[in-house]
Amino acid sequence: MRVDQETDAIERLAYAGGRLTRARRLIARTAAQLHGAFTIDTLAERVRVTDAASGANATVYRAVAAMERAGFLTRVGERGGHALFARCSTRGHHHHIVCETCGRVAHADCPLTQAIEASNAQGFRITRHEVTMYGLCPECAARTGS
Ligand SMILES: [Zn+2]
Ligand SMILES: [Zn+2]
Ligand SMILES: [Zn+2]
Incomplete structure (x- = not known):
């Protein structure tokens, strides 16, 4: 029960109350479990381990853009021309x-x-x-x- 409540909170936080589909829920949960910075490709691969359809590149790409707008994910750099994202709870400009x-x-x-x-x-x-x-x-x- 507690785990479900936490998961729910993560999913809602991830999109700042925006549209929540089954795929978006899974993508947010997966992003929250990744440690350190990751590319959209890496996240999509991880999502596809659980559900192939939810891990479609276009779906994950749009979900990450929404999570970035919501402040749930932050762009922290790039690797090989691909943007790196991570969760950042540190406030203020840095x-x-x-x-x-x-x-x-x-x-x-x-x-x-x-x-x-x-x-x-x-x-x-x-x-x-x-x-x-x-x-x-x-x-x-x-x-x-x-
Ligand atoms: Zn290291
Ligand atoms: Zn930070
Ligand atoms: Zn600065």
Whole structure:
């Protein structure tokens, strides 16, 4: 019973009260179970293990877009030209470090605060910016001996 209630909460949270189909429920549950960052392809593969139809690429793609709009998933980087997503419950503006080996995600303060303030002082309005960091988490770094 408790597990059902939790699952229900995850599914509703994932789409911020938007349209909930059986496929979307399964996709949200599967996304919540993945550790670290994942691509849409990886998520679709995992969903297909449970239900082939729900894991259709187009269905998963649209579900991820909806979960991103709802703030349930955050785009945390990219790998091989594919966007990486993860759950992020850290509030406020920040950036992400994704382990290139295992996909573990860490959060980092924005390094551009000063640059943005300096731009504002010159009358520019910065509407968006990007910070990308590449590297290994402590465990993966220890394993590779670097
Ligand atoms: Zn974060
Ligand atoms: Zn790692
Ligand atoms: Zn920033």
